[in-house]
Amino acid sequence: MDIKPLRYFVAIAKTASFTKAAQQLSVAQPAVSMAIKKLEADLGLTLIHRADRHVGLTDEGKRLLVHAEKIVQATDDALLEMGELQGLSQGEVRVGIPSMLGSYYFPPILMAFRHKYPTIALKVIEGGTWQLQQMLENGELDLSVIVAETLPDGLETQALIREEMRVTIATDHPFSQLERITPDAFFDEELVMFKEGYFHRRIVDKLAKACNKQPKIGFETNLIPLIKSITQQGFGISTLLSMVIEDDDELITRSFDPPIWLDLGIAWRKDSYLSKANRAFLEFVSEHGRYKR
Template structure:
């Protein structure tokens, strides 16, 4: 087998379609089919079920998938390390960041990092925390920012370091009865019409988990993952919502009110365990951990 066959196999497995894999790889579809077929012949195994134009991994294919990912991860790590030893690359930081915090915490971090490392480039992808974890695991991202709260556990394949603890606050318009309060309870909050986030955003899963002891369901009247739209809907009185405190700290036309008891979310930088992290990425991790405040409005547990 060769590396090209492994790359084609992984792309077909990711997209569950030979044609889409070929389009993604920018090669002809027959070339992908032939390469995968040759790989199966060399292994003397069938890796894909091919029925009614639907493609899925066989049991043998599922097992081989893990091996193929590890082989390509090791190869990429070797290429990066050897290139760095020979001084052939300037270096790139590839990171996934949840949209809610990308515009409110990281711009200053990126600015200061570029001042310290002007030779390095930065590539940022905006995704939800769960999607970022999956992309790191599959090698589509080098590292990413993920969220955690309470007793949340991460897959054993991930290495994580916390860099910030941020308070989750109720967000209401200035004329709302909650606006003059020091704090509101979960029960009071879910009695209001809520503008909320769709599945896939960790702040939603974390909050719904926190509500399990309240005994009643939230009144969600509008769902979106566009946090700027959430703000607008809160401003015009459609409903109220929750945000990380940093996201609404400078909005003079919105009020941020604490929960009673307070709720906090941990933000962590994550990368794939036992995988080579390039010098550029390691420099960013070290910079982030050194310059992030670590604690905001709460003590770490």
């Protein structure tokens, strides 16, 4: 079976559109439509519903998608590995990094890696840990930083960094007089939070559920400077990683009671070929990590 129609089929399934799939694959839409019709004819099955501009998979299409994704991923892995056996001198690393780490932890590491390996292209995708984990599992990323406790069976991980989530407040907030902040006290305040899907928010939501509290979220934003500014002006309190707080931020941090520690790791798919470029990046990041227990 020609792999190209399966690649087109997977793209249509992910985008729910022949047009978007063609754009993603950089091919003409008629070529995509013809390939899918031929695939359906070869299999003797209807794989895609085409009605009222809505594109969806039939039950047979959904069954094929499970196998098609594995076949396409395995083919890409095989081509990559064969290319490296031929002495491929260049490569690409597609890595997902949550915004807090992308802004405050990874920049010097990424620049140092680029300096050591100038022929390797770095493609950094920023997003929430849940979104990045899904992209990793779907083969859209090669590596991703995730919260270690959420590791599914299909991924492997290597410890990267251990950081404390600290209550973040304005300098004149009453919490400044305390050494530690209980979850109950924290949830009595108006909060400035990341949006859902980010590990910052997932940890807070999990903590609220554990103590049977409903968070009072006054502001939702993924912009760390804005979180800091709102907190500085006393319009709410937040919780950020220690690395994010700088000397000139005019903010105070306190530990939760008990303290909350996050174990962050860099993950990859177990059943996928990890290229030389990705292995080099993984080794480099691990050497420069600061994981401590």
